[in-house]
Ligand SMILES: Cc1cc2nc3c(=O)[nH]c(=O)nc-3n(C[C@H](O)[C@H](O)[C@H](O)COP(=O)(O)OP(=O)(O)OC[C@H]3O[C@@H](n4cnc5c(N)ncnc54)[C@H](O)[C@@H]3O)c2cc1C
Ligand code: FES
């Protein structure tokens with residue numbers, strides 16, 4: 432199908448993008464990679480009157496290390512993350528997750544910020560940003576504010592972003608040298624959205640894990656952390672009994688919801704399967 | 716609102732100036748305005764890959780990219796890449812393996828395969844399958860398509876070239 436007619440503007444500065452967004456109100460839409468937005472326009476699920484293309488805005492670009500944080504600009508593409516040495520070194524979880532996002536032609540355009548702002552509970556980046564305890568840097572009419580990933584994902588496709596705000600970048604604490612991670616998703620076909628997935632990081636000392644973050648995606652209305660399971664595992668030598676206990680606790684604490692093809696019970700089952708595999712992998 | 720925008724881009728080596736409606740996606744522009752029928756349209760939702768073209772050296776979904784976004788860019792389609800010879804060994808390998816039936820998916824498959832061969836010269840058969848799974852072949856010719864790509868990877872790894880076809884009298 433073809434999109435309904437709209438106007439198109441391409442500001443060069445963040446301040447211009449912000450004022451265009453305010454001016455456009457409900458009828459204006461930001462476009463970054465367009466890999467979600469243009470599909471919805473082609474299907475006529477949405478009919479904005481103007482697209483504000485932010486891809487020329489320099490402030491939103493680039494991956495860098497600033498102090499003890501890895502800064503990923505909102506416009507950084509999935510491919511740039513996949514290919515980045517800085518990411519591989521300082522946030523290896525993201526490097527492992529990237530190839531699971533759609534296919535290369537889509538990863539070449541789709542952006543980190545677009546994925547976070549869209550807030551799809553089945554998407555990889557929201558879950559990873561939660562596991563890595565990322566902070567979102569947001570600009571709006573009142574200037575800059577920062578929101579933790581924990582407070583950013585509010586509900587299904589709903590984030591803490593206000594309609595007149597732009598996600599500028601994300602700051603991620605650099606991975607400590609004893610960080611271990613696990614990323615896995617159960618999907619019908621490579622590149623499809625997961626039926627259930629796990630993005631996990633921890634710090635490892637012998638067989639003991641600490642600072643555990645087990646984040647599940649595609650099982651609930653937002654990515655979710657298994658906090659009770661994390662607390663259970665933190666600081667104790669990991670063995671098969673502890674793994675079995677953690678699996679039960681995680682299944683219990685997460686409020687899984689069904690999708691079109693999979694029941695909530697099936698999702699709960701998969702949460703346990705993923706955590707068991709993940710913990711065994713981290714122990715190995 | 717049907718206000719047209721002036722754009723200019725290099726398509727297959729030629730500078731093109733045009734006026735387009737912002738809603739016109741790149742493949743409609745290439746097919747309808749420039750009469751380049753190589754890139755095909757299947758789903759227009761990003762799912763099938765028939766519309767794959769290159770913009771500034773990377774493959775993209777031509778149905779999820781607007782012609783206005785390509786203003787100032789370098790666009791390449793299967794037509795241009797065939798002329799320049801970039802796809803020659805893949806095309807030869809596709810022919811040898813009969814890796815096409817109706818050919819609807821072939822231009823997208825070739826462009827996706829070319830980026831794989833360039834970016835992941837050591838890809839395993841499994842990785843080739845994963846990579847190419849983003850391009851639908853409705854004639855289900857995947858097996859021979861994967862064979863054809865793996866042959867090119869092997870030939871290149873040995874420094875050999877699969878020679879382009881020459882017409883026999
Ligand atoms: C066939 C197909 C398969 C896919 N599979 C997956 C998958 O497996 N996993 C996955 O995670 N994704 C998948 N995607 C989605 C893809 O990753 C998108 O690129 C991504 O979700 C959105 O990023 P974008 O840059 O393309 O955003 P756009 O489409 O440009 O924008 C998406 C939304 O975010 C808003 N927005 C964008 N940038 C900002 C910003 N900086 N600040 C505030 N708001 C902003 C836009 O206004 C819009 O509402 C798939 C897409 C397709 C077409
Ligand atoms: S037509 Fe673009 S992906 Fe199907």
Ligand code: FES
Pocket residue numbers: 814815816817818819820821851852853854855856
């Ligand atoms: S050869 Fe017919 S769609 Fe692939």
